[in-house]
Amino acid sequence: MTKDIMMHPSSFGRKLHEEVKKALLKEVEGTVDPFYGYIVQVTSINDLPLGEIREGGLVNFHVSYKAIIFRPFRNEVIEAVVSRVDQIGIHFSAGPLQGLIPKSDRSDMKYDPNSAAYNFPEYSLKEGEHVRLRIVSLTFHATDIFSLGTIAEDYLGPI
Amino acid sequence: MDLVREEEDANKLQFGPEFDQAGMLSTSEVAYLFQQRQAKGDATTFTPVFNATLTYTQTFSKLKSKAAIQESRKVLMDHKALSPFERAQLINLSPVTVAEAKHLIPSLGDLDDDEDPENRLTDLDLQDLLDELKRLRSYT
Numbered sequence: 050m051t052k053d054i055m056m057h058p059s060s061f062g063r064k065l066h067e068e069v070k071k072a073l074l075k076e077v078e079g080t081v082d083p084f085y086g087y088i089v090q091v092t093s094i095n096d097l098p099l100g101e102i103r104e105g106g107l108v109n110f111h112v113s114y115k116a117i118i119f120r121p122f123r124n125e126v127i128e129a130v131v132s133r134v135d136q137i138g139i140h141f142s143a144g145p146l147q148g149l150i151p152k153s154d155r156s157d158m159k160y161d162p163n164s165a166a167y168n169f170p171e172y173s174l175k176e177g178e179h180v181r182l183r184i185v186s187l188t189f190h191a192t193d194i195f196s197l198g199t200i201a202e203d204y205l206g207p208i
Numbered sequence: 209m210d211l212v213r214e215e216e217d218a219n220k221l222q223f224g225p226e227f228d229q230a231g232m233l234s235t236s237e238v239a240y241l242f243q244q245r246q247a248k249g250d251a252t253t254f255t256p257v258f259n260a261t262l263t264y265t266q267t268f269s270k271l272k273s274k275a276a277i278q279e280s281r282k283v284l285m286d287h288k289a290l291s292p293f294e295r296a297q298l299i300n301l302s303p304v305t306v307a308e309a310k311h312l313i314p315s316l317g318d319l320d321d322d323e324d325p326e327n328r329l330t331d332l333d334l335q336d337l338l339d340e341l342k343r344l345r346s347y348t
Binding site: 074075078079080084085087088089090117119120122123124125126127128130142143144145179181184202203204 | 216217218219223224226227233235238241242245252253255256257258260261263264265267268293297300301303308311312313314
């Protein structure tokens with residue numbers, strides 16, 4: 050993956066590589082890339098190319114790096130935690146990914162506000178439990194990804 | 209607000225050109241990597257995204273030791289017909305039967321009758337593989 054990092058000359062010196070690495074981590078870790086998803090942790094940085102001087106004396110480095118990313122895909126089956134249930138459906142989270150299994154997902158799911166659970170013929174689901182779902186759609190925002198999921202299939206549902 | 213590209217489909221192993229050469233790690237392997245980096249004292253920026261991912265990998269990791277991970281990786285890599293995504297999913301979802309595996313990872317269904325033996329994974333082969341992975345999940 051690559052990123053353009055602008056550095057001020059005051060950070061030049063023997064520790065330039067360190068300073069660029071720090072700036073890169075600060076800029077990309079924890080953010081969402083439209084292709085790569087969540088950039089969770091930068092693991093290595095390639096040798097720095099020559100910097101290009103820009104207006105105002107700042108220098109731009111086009112940095113190549115490797116990172117651990119969290120990138121869910123459409124139709125992927127994932128394991129998730131039920132974060133809450135309400136009349137809209139079953140809300141889940143899988144690490145930084147948030148999502149919803151809407152009430153309309155299955156005709157046999159019924160919300161019971163008294164026990165704060167969704168009841169199905171063979172099981173129920175409530176907050177804190179684990180669920181296996183298939184990702185139906187993903188929406189990428191600047192700082193998070195949201196997913197709609199389904200459990201209307203064999204082998205999906207509570208784990 | 210960006211919608212994911214229409215062509216993206218894990219069931220058909222279509223992930224976009226960015227992932228053609230990408231390695232795909234299982235949740236268990238990422239859990240192990242995070243542990244290693246922490247033990248080495250590698251500076252980690254504890255962003256909310258990192259913390260959420262760390263907790264997630266610890267919760268859902270299926271392989272409890274370096275040996276279990278290495279052996280699982282080896283047996284999965286020995287099956288050349290599999291793609292990186294399928295290998296990671298076989299660890300992540302730990303299916304026990306061929307039916308379960310093919311429901312959860314539909315692209316596996318394309319492998320059982322491939323003409324090219326390098327690209328073929330019969331139901332028998334797949335069941336053997338699932339049994340082996342199950343055995344490795346109990347390695348400590």
